Amino acid sequence: MDGHIFTTYGWLPAERVELRETVTHDDEHIRLVRVDKYMRQTGEWIGNDINGQIKKGHDLAALQAQL
Amino acid sequence: MANTQAISGAMKQAALGAVVDGKTLKAALYLASATTNGTNAAYTATGEVSGTNYSAGGVSVTNANTAGLTSTTAYWTPSASITFTTVTLATAFDAVMIYSTTDTNRNLGVFTFGSQTITAGTFTLTMPTNDSSTGLIRFA
Numbered sequence: 001m002d003g004h005i006f007t008t009y010g011w012l013p014a015e016r017v018e019l020r021e022t023v024t025h026d027d028e029h030i031r032l033v034r035v036d037k038y039m040r041q042t043g044e045w046i047g048n049d050i051n052g053q054i055k056k057g058h059d060l061a062a063l064q065a066q067l
Numbered sequence: 068m069a070n071t072q073a074i075s076g077a078m079k080q081a082a083l084g085a086v087v088d089g090k091t092l093k094a095a096l097y098l099a100s101a102t103t104n105g106t107n108a109a110y111t112a113t114g115e116v117s118g119t120n121y122s123a124g125g126v127s128v129t130n131a132n133t134a135g136l137t138s139t140t141a142y143w144t145p146s147a148s149i150t151f152t153t154v155t156l157a158t159a160f161d162a163v164m165i166y167s168t169t170d171t172n173r174n175l176g177v178f179t180f181g182s183q184t185i186t187a188g189t190f191t192l193t194m195p196t197n198d199s200s201t202g203l204i205r206f207a
Binding site: 008024047052057059 | 144153155176178180181183184185186187188189190191192193194195200201202203204205206207
């Protein structure tokens with residue numbers, strides 16, 4: 001829903017929600033950012049999103065040796 | 068010039084393409100307490116997360132890419148982010164399995180990340196660049 005953020009109270013207008021980001025995992029394969037959501041007026045925690053950026057996937061390396 | 072032993076890139080691309088090209092794929096999340104790994108031949112409900120707005124079996128994976136080849140490395144990546152929308156998963160989870168419903172739920176790969184919980188939120192996994200260096204699945 002445009003201009004709204006999903007929370008424990010359902011969809012709220014974005015201006016009522018404060019977002020705080022924390023990097024919770026970061027290695028060569030993936031970076032995860034947790035976005036905690038707070039009611040701007042009261043400071044109540046009202047949920048969180050997780051945004052993961054996969055940087056690099058899995059290799060299947062072929063072992064190629066002389067017979 | 069000298070001869071060089073190698074498994075051909077064409078073979079790797081054909082092998083990877085056989086399991087991903089045109090297949091219907093899904094992604095399922097697993098609890099941090101689960102033991103999901105490469106020995107799982109297929110999707111399993113054992114250890115799968117459960118919670119509000121999460122359906123067993125997970126979500127569809129957009130699969131418009133076909134297996135590519137650069138030099139002798141074959142590669143493939145889903146063509147869009149994998150998203151679990153407005154879910155609440157209160158028990159820690161740390162892995163996603165991508166599997167093929169076209170091929171009796173064949174497990175294509177398990178990908179782990181740090182332990183997470185999510186409340187009234189969206190979990191988005193953005194894919195890497197689809198090339199021979201960073202593709203999600205690569206046969207090197």
